[in-house]
Amino acid sequence: MTSSTPSGPDLSTPSSSGADRFVDRHIGPRASHQGEMLQRLGHESLDSLMAAAVPEGIRSAELLGLPAAQSEQDALSRLRELSERNNPGIAMIGLGYHPTITPPVIRRNVLEDPSWYTAYTPYQPEISQGRLEALLNFQTMVSDLTGLPTSNSSLLDEGTAAAEALTLIRRATKGKDELPIVLDTRLLPQTLAVVRTRAEALGIDLLHLDLGQDPVPAGVAGSIIAYPAADGALTDPREAITASQADGGLAVVVADLLALVLVASPGSLGADVVVGSSQRFGVPMFYGGPHAGFMAVRAGLERHLPGRLVGVSVDAAGRPAYRLALQTREQHIRREKATSNICTAQVLLAVTASMYAVYHGAEGLQRIAHHTHAQAVQLAAGLRAGGVELTSDTFFDTVVAAVPGRAAGIVKAARADGIHLLLVDEDHVGVSTSESTTGEHVARVLAAFGLEGAAFGAAEPALPAGLLRTDAILTHPVFTEHRSETQMLRYLKKLSDRDYALDRGMIPLGSCTMKLNATAEMEPISWPGFADLHPFVPAEDASGFIELIEELESWLATVTGYAAVSVQPNAGSQGELAGLLAIRAYHRSNDDAQREVCLIPSSAHGTNAASAVMAGMRVVVVKATDRGEVDLDDLRAKCEQHSDDLAAIMVTYPSTHGVYEHGITELCDVVHQHGGQVYVDGANLNALLGHAKPGQFGGDVSHLNLHKTFCIPHGGGGPGVGPVGVAAHLAPFLPSHPLHPVEAKREGIGAISAAPYGSAGILPIPYAYVLMMGAEGLAEATSVAVLSANYVADRLNDAFPVLYAGENGLVAHECILDVRPLAKSSGISVDDVAKRLVDYGFHAPTMSFPVAGTLMVEPTESEDLAELDRFCEAMLAIRAEIDAVAAGELSAEDNPLVNAPHTARELLDWKHSYSIAAGVFPSGSTQDKYWPPVARIDQAYGDRNLTCACPPLEAFAE
The missing domain is CATH 3.40.640.10 (Type I PLP-dependent aspartate aminotransferase-like (Major domain))
Incomplete structure (x- = not known):
């Protein structure tokens, strides 16, 4: 567990060892600040706080059993070694995956720019x-x-x-x-x-x-x-x-x-x-x-x-x-x-x-497409000239050559020359071209077929005449105005400046864990050994990536207490589906196909019920108590009622209400007694890591949101990874894939995602995170996340009552603030509070989930005390504004809350009854103020007048 005193260096005194631990960069509050926060909460240490918050019956006594924490440089060296063991070669395998050239201006200013990759879903x-x-x-x-x-x-x-x-x-x-x-x-x-x-x-x-x-x-x-x-x-x-x-x-x-x-x-x-x-x-x-x-x-x-x-x-x-x-x-x-x-x-x-389409426009895309097709046509002509038959005369970029009995030898010869081809079967070889294909590549492929130096003339296009495109594409000005890199760079910068992302300030979203995405974690994803690897290269050409993935899967199994983990699901929703399908397959293997009822607490994340339906299950809702916990009496009744057809229960832990429920082990026992399996939704694993393991306190299966707990950036709403972890009896029912590099994983319950390892390209991020944090660092991060949430809850409870708390008055890593009483007394809604926070320089917390009219706040371990206090002070100032509306000191129809957020444009023609300073600079004037580009948006209008493509430029004219 964590040490008995707050950890992290106090920068007021120099480090005796000079060591620069990554964990001290990841965790925001310094040791002295943690002490202040703990003192406010009446605890002497992080250990004391966690002992009071986490139910004793679920706590893990041992450390996580992970490698010792490494420095950024050591971790990057390890990742470099793994990447260099991969052999991307020249990928001409096709099957839906093709080499492409990411324009550097887009790679550097989108894929590698935190203003894009740390943004949240645009709610x-x-x-x-x-x-x-x-x-x-x-x-x-x-x-x-x-x-x-x-x-x-x-x-x-x-x-x-x-x-x-x-x-x-x-x-x-x-x-x-x-x-x-x-x-x-x-x-x-x-x-x-x-x-x-x-x-x-x-x-x-x-x-x-x-x-x-x-x-x-x-x-x-x-x-x-x-x-x-x-x-x-x-x-x-x-x-x-x-x-x-x-x-x-x-x-x-x-x-x-x-x-x-x-x-x-x-x-x-x-x-x-x-x-x-x-x-x-x-x-x-x-x-x-x-x-x-x-x-x-x-x-x-x-x-x-x-x-x-x-x-x-x-x-x-x-x-x-x-x-x-x-x-x-x-x-x-x-x-x-x-x-x-x-x-x-x-x-x-x-x-x-x-942005690739914006950068190239219609003309550029046509050049790329014509080039890709021309290379395939040249290849086909060379093969035919050498007496090789093709399976089709019409194609865009892929040809399949019939070479009876010779396919494996040709693919081997090409691989020896650094080119990956597709071994269709013992008699056929597939070759796909791309924008990266050159005439030299075509010649080397022909050489692998034994046609080196083959002579052939000009070849006609292989597109069917009746299928040629004749209409114009990409005619909107956005696809014609950004041809120079200067124009493109400025367009990308203009768009990113309009957004609020984690690089600007705190995003205190409950249930979403918007914390530091360290640069050292992000760097490796662009390395060629990871970025340019085709998913269907032979296993020996991906040995570094496979080792990384298997090691990460084992670490995730260790920290969750499960027997096995699959990273194939490429989102939390897919992880949920995979876990439920594993449960379903397990029951069927026991001749219990009638077990199809999935119990879901009324407070559960909405995707739980949707995933249960997608898995072919029937949803039965279990009530919640006034404390926001699963009603164990109703659970027992539902389990009795469905004892013969109970498949599973899906429960989030800590609960969706941000509380460590003390009845979780009893819940698991009751469900197991009636033949059901326990699915523990891992959305809130950031409150458990290093302190409790769902696979040990009763869970049979969990999915994990790596974009939450393990620092994969949200990217404005994706990408994500949703690995699924299972107990030993469910391990045979993890996702399989027909083209998996490990032959034993080609047969099973089926594929959940298109690639064998899902979104493998971003797995170096959580790998680096775990490697640099180590067991103690991960446990410390959890402790500080819980500390920060309780500090915010304590500071704001008088102004915005905390709706749910555990038995010792503590929340987990997030808290729900109740705005409903204030809405009744003042007419100010939770939406008004959320939009007003923009004027104070904040992204809003999660609105009206899981309880309508509330705000769910999750500060994470990465925000320092100054930022936590800035948020609390903004919320307290908003409470004062609400009180002024309730008291009639501010107009109910024209006040800073209902008009929020305020744009710079309004300064040109200020029409409000309150001052510009009160409306626009509630925290005081600052040169770093974030200005929203638009005023409050009419949601209903957009649905009544559905337009889902780029509007004409005249729509933006004054």
Whole structure:
């Protein structure tokens, strides 16, 4: 456990050893400041505080059993060693992953810029206008290329996007629940695997057909069609689309975004839905992810879209402003009635892809697409000239060569020359070109086929004449105005300046753990050994990455008390699904298929219920007590009632209310007694790490949010990683993948994400974090997070009552502040408080979750005492303003709260009854003041007038 006295150096005295511990950089409050905070709370030490907060029955006596903490330089040396053991080579494997060139101005000023990667989900749109505009660019780009009017702002990858399209078909085709859905067997193998996993869980009947030659039969709910196919074949999908839509079915097309620059858009061919990946638009392969998937839909299907959708509305001054549209679809609200369990996106990667399109424009993308196709055509011509047959005469970037009995030898020869090809089977080799492919690469591939120096003439394009694109793309000015690097740099800077991210100040969001994303953790993700690795290279060419992943999985198992961990799930929602599918498979293995009831506390995170439905379970709600804890009496009654069909309970610990519930071990015992499994949602692991292990106090399975507890940046709402940890009896039911580098993991319950290791590219971040923190550092971070939350709760309790606390009057790592009594007395809403915090220079806490009309605050361990005090003083000043409204000293209709946030534009024509100083400079004048670019946004207007693509420039004219 932690030491008996506050740790961390006191900078008033020099260090005797001169050691510079990373933990002292990560944790904000210095030792002397921790002492002040502890004294206020009546505790002598961090140990004393944690002993009072964490129930004795769940505390772990031993340290975490991790390697000793390393310095930043030692950790980076270790990561450098691992990266250099990988062999990216020249990747020409294809299968949906391609080398791409990230323009340095985008790499440095988006992917590697904390103003982009430390931002939070844009639930507070007034201070998120930059990334919302970037996401609107993404939606516009996807909409243009797919030929459909509405695109969402990204999904997790192509495989999960296709799986979401599967469930969209089921939702949008009423009365066809019993009809099968056609799955084109020419889809990428990982896409097929993810769709099959999802279909099996939901009981959706799939009809597997090769839609390159098999017709779509009558009596289906729809089809998911490859365009082009996994083997590169590019055939006209119109017949399959038309047949799928007979009698009201839907046609989903899985498309290659770069191919759509040259070939007819699926929308123009009649498709209802188009999905795919934007990876090759400037996003490194990252050994499989993170990558931004996409989904676009025809008119009439907008409200069936999963994930997030950016729309255009107006602010209080009537000017255009961006915000998330149709937010009633958010899983926090709809729970088991949600259209999907997705509550995240791949924002940082979608921004990168959108800026790639902004940077290149239509002309640049056409050059890249033509180059990619030309290299494939040259390769095909060389192979044919050498007497090698191809499986298709029409293609965009991929050719498959028929070489009876010689495939393995050719792939081996190419690998010896530094080129990775695809071993399709013993008789076929696949080769894919990209924007990085050169004539030299083509010549070396031909040499691997034994065709060195082969002579061949000019070759004709291999795109079908009837599928050539003729309409204009990317015509909005945003895609034509940023050609020079100067213009591009200034555009990126302009957008990032409009946002509030962690690089500006505290983001005190409960349930979301917005803490330090250290630069040393971030650096390795751009190294070629990690960034440029194709996910399907031979295992020996990814030995460094595989060792990193397996080591990280073992560390995560150690700190959680579980037997095994899989990092394949690429978001918390996917981790939830994976854990529930493991439980479901376990019951079935015991001939208990009838166990399908999932108990979910009324206070649970909204995705829990949605994930249970996605896993084919039936949700039964368990009541909460007035203290916000699970009502154990109601739990016992529900377990008795469902003793024969109980599958699991999903419980967040500490609770969603920010409390260490003392009844957690009893809860686990009761569920186990009735044959159920206990799913402990790991969203709040930042309050347990080093002090308690869910796998030891009764949990059978947990998912972990690495973007919360383990410092992967939120990136404006993604990427994330949601590993799933399980007890030994569930280990056989962890996610599998047909192309996993470890053969033993190719068969199992199925794939959850498109890549074997999910978003592997960002796993060096938590690896570095654990390596630099060590066991004691992780435990100390938890202690300080709990200290900071209790300090804030104590300072603010008189002004904003803390709604829930544990038996000793302490909260966990977050607290819920009740604004409802003040709303009744003054008319000031929780929204008003949130927007007013912007004027004080803060991002708002989590609003109205898990209790409407409240604010959930999580200060984390990374904010120093000065920032904690600045936040508390802002909240106390806001309370004084609320009191002034209640007392009639400020107008109920015209006061600084209801008009917040205030923009600089208002200074030109100040019309309020209160002073400029009171409205705009409530904390006093400062040259560093953050100015919101727009005033309060009208949410309802944006939904009534749904616009989800870039508006014309005249919309912004005065």
